[in-house]
Amino acid sequence: MDIINLSEHNSIINQYMAEIRDIDYQKNRMLFRNNIMRIGEYEAFEISKTLDYEAREVATPLGIAKVNVPTDKIVLATIFRAGLPFHQGFLNIFDHAGNAFVSAYREYKDEAHHEVGIHVEYLATPSIDKKNLIIADPMLATGGSMELGYRAFASKGTPKKINVACVIATPEGIDHIKATFPDDKTTVWCAAIDPGMNEHKYIVPGFGDAGDLCYGDKL
Secondary structure, eight states: OEEEEGGGSOSTHHHHHHHHHOTTGGGOHHHHHHHHHHHHHHHHHHHHTTSOEEEEEEEETTEEEEEEEEOOOEEEEEEETTHHHHHHHHHHHSTTOEEEEEEEEEEEOSTTSOSEEEEEEEEEOOOOTTSEEEEEOSEESSSHHHHHHHHHHHTTOOOSEEEEEEEEEOHHHHHHHHHHSOGGGEEEEEEEEOSEEOTTSOEESSOSOHHHHHHOOOO
């Protein structure tokens, strides 16, 4: 399984990361959502380099041009609600892709919010059989919601390739993906890998709750 940490090389994605981590920048939800979307666009462009291509002839007003175009069928999948602006970034690049959605949210099992469970209750997806599946979720913390999301999508077929895309990951989350996803056809893409999580299973230093920062506090 390949783990692609885009922060290992200098690029404009580091500017986007600096801004979404900044506690003052986060006060403007529109700017925050926009950068989450732009990180999705950047990762989509990187993933596009790994697709299969074929030559195609295209008629222009002045002649015939030969262009290499991707042949992979893509399904973009995300997890409500934090994944929506991230998903949009991928959709801006892969505009012909199918789209899949699942709801997965944290359920704290104790009063101190130390024991965390994941609940899944909604699924809408096309067939993913023999397609390139991209699961876009900003935070790969424990990896639990990513696993449950994948299992829900995989009930609709067996993908050709799996790309797990996130903004920030933890070593624990990556290890969970390694243990639960098909090793021979899965790649993990992230803009940064942070050291770990706090007692509430939030990534540290991270940037906080992605869904709340995008859309406001929830009850």
